[in-house]
Amino acid sequence: MPQTHLVWLEAPEIAADARPGQFVMVRCGNNHDPLLRRPLSIHQVTAAGRIALLFSVVGRGTVLLSRRQQGDCLDLVGPLGNGFTIEPDSHRLLLVAGGLGLAPLLFLATKGLDEGCSVVLLMGTRNVSLLYPLSSLSSRITCFTTTEDGSAGVKGVVTGLIAECADQADQVFACGPISMYRSMACDGGLKRGRVQISLEVVMGCGVGACYGCTIKTRKGLQQVCRDGPVFELDEVVW
């Protein structure tokens, strides 16, 4: 996957507390440039106290992070945010990843499988080079892919597959761009109150102090870092 990095960290305290959908704030450079930490989802966790981050390089922070070497120490704060909730009556989970939206969803898939749920994963990217390698996914996950140029899977966008899979699911979990959520919000076939999304907005402090990630919801103004990043799809005002 071009411009995409998978980093494994020894972080036993974070690994012990982390829930799927939570994130860490990462100091990307060696000093205070850039000043603000960057939010990254907890991608995977091991019982041995390791966590993985999966990120794409988009700007200064992630460029610096991508240059870190094996053995470096990273300064992280976390786990932060609320995370996804698998309801007790949910046995069939549908996960929808747009682009690198798989980052928080793989941890959720693992938890779902551990709890005896079935997991269907829909992954959509612009082209085949951006698709997460299917060989790295558990064979217990049923996976369908789309690419916008038709270079792998079904040609089109991932939301095109949701309608036929959502009927068979007790809950839907999604992570991707806002355009994907807007399209899902217009999909009358999705069960109300059974769709959780993770919002990856631009974030300042990550701990509810700066109000930089405030969004409009049906409950009023909320902060993505403190009240989210996971929200019910119906809660957010698009």
Ligand SMILES: Cc1cc2nc3c(=O)[nH]c(=O)nc-3n(C[C@H](O)[C@H](O)[C@H](O)COP(=O)(O)OP(=O)(O)OC[C@H]3O[C@@H](n4cnc5c(N)ncnc54)[C@H](O)[C@@H]3O)c2cc1C
């Ligand atoms: C809760 C949360 C979890 C996240 N998890 C992941 C993850 O697991 N993997 C991953 O690759 N990314 C993730 N992101 C997005 C990631 O935080 C940003 O890509 C990163 O902060 C960019 O930092 P930068 O310094 O490289 O880019 P900057 O220099 O800060 O920005 C470069 C450009 O990207 C835009 N940008 C920055 N952040 C975002 C964003 N969140 N959405 C859209 N455009 C943005 C800026 O406006 C600017 O135009 C997550 C975001 C949030 C809020």
